[in-house]
Amino acid sequence: MIETENLTRKFGDLTAVDGVTLRIEEGEVFGFLGPNGAGKTTTVRMLCCLISKTSGTASIGGYEVGNGPDSLKIRKLIGFVPDSVGLYDELSAYDNLDFYGKLYDCTEAQRKENIERFLKLLGLWEKKDVAAGTFSKGMKQKLAVARSLIHDPKVLFMDEPTANLDPESAKTVRDFILDLKKEKRTIFLNTHNLDEAQRICDRIGILNTKLMAIGTPAELEGSTRGRKTVVQLEQVNDAILAALKKLPLGNMTVDGNKLTIDVTNPEKENATIVDAITRAGGRIQSVTVVGSSLEDAYLKLVREEK
């Protein structure tokens, strides 16, 4: 449904997005993770035909991004939730949606049906005649999501839809995205929230100007290979640390009497670690193996790039 090949955008000397290649299937929820300034919003803006690409190709639903006549067709095919809700505060929730329905060429019957449907699904129907400016942040965000769906788009771009929302509102929006997933819509989700990406997305791309990694959450977690062995000691001393430093282990951090050691094969390495500690006179309270998380994978990739 969405394909890009070496998609690049430069602003003068600054490369905001560098050669991004990806393919997103119909009905897939794809998460784009990356730090601030990684190029997530720029990528979405290019795909939504809001700004041009410097080089590379991209297509949505078979229409070519950057081709004048195709741009209107792409915009009709997609829904867009920007990072700022951008509602008309003076207009009611109903009028906000009705306006966008008209711009998407929905008939009056379609507009009525979809407005009622989405406002009810998002729990805003009772407030349909209330000015959007009086809404809470969470309600505004929900209304912005409803606005993006008013024409029943096949593809939905959401730029940080739960940012700055309280946990309850964020959960409502997340649950709604999961409902949309059941309707087989293709969803492209920009987010900072690793937990959200892990829970919602079928696949995740980690972007830091370049696409650093792409895969399912499980694949990305596995990609860091590293697992950690956490050893809780009664007392850490120099002899123990010296003994461990002689072993061919990964990075080791000391936090009080707790040692966290990067290991690749804990089944073999843990025995060596325990042996080295006891020979150095250390008394072990516990040994735990911790698998790497999406957060580890994300931080590793982003830090490597730096």
Added chain:
Amino acid sequence: MRLSKSWVIAAKDFKTFSKKKNIIYSIAAVPFIVAVLIPLVIDFAGQRNGAAGIPEARLVVLLPSFLFFYLILAAYLPTPIASYTIVGEKVEKSLEPLLATPTTDSEILLGKGISAFLPPLGGVFGGAVVFMILMDLVSHGTLGYYYFPNWNTGIVLLLMVPLAVAMSVGANVIISSRVTDVRTGQQLGAFMVAPFAGIYVGGELNIVSLGDTSNLLIISGILLLADLLLLYVARATFRREEILTKWK
């Protein structure tokens, strides 16, 4: 270009304006205040002169000049609306979702143009009609005939006023791309009255005769050229790419 799309955008703006008291007051109240105030002042001045009132020769110079107040208003009144509808949307970040709809830049610009063009035009026309009626009542005793309407009035109201409004809209679109708040946009947009105020002062100082039809047509021609230039620049400024990446 699909006019229906532009009209949808303009209709939305009209609905928004109807809830903005400051916009309603500036569009409706100012032209009517001018319409009532000037005839009252003329009537008062005439009464102070005694039975003779204001001399006829002076009155036939003043009356066409007064109509230029409406040209000044035509240049000013689009400013609060254009600032609100473009800078306001930019500040409230509602332009981006609008730009993501299947509308062309020209359709959005035309929609914004219509919403900034029609209300001031209506306000000026309404105020001018009241002004002419009251002025005819006040001046009939001295002139012995109803001065308004006349051909020059037609040129000023039906040709120059729409051109002045369009000029102001074009200038405000350009200003909107360079400012970050509505108030600054309005302050800068207000400078559009300067050329028209200059023409009015020129008329008062007898540098240019504002009762002369050929002068009015020459000014109209200059306005038309200025409009075309400003609308060309405004169109070049109002592009998705520019709005999202270069507008302040």
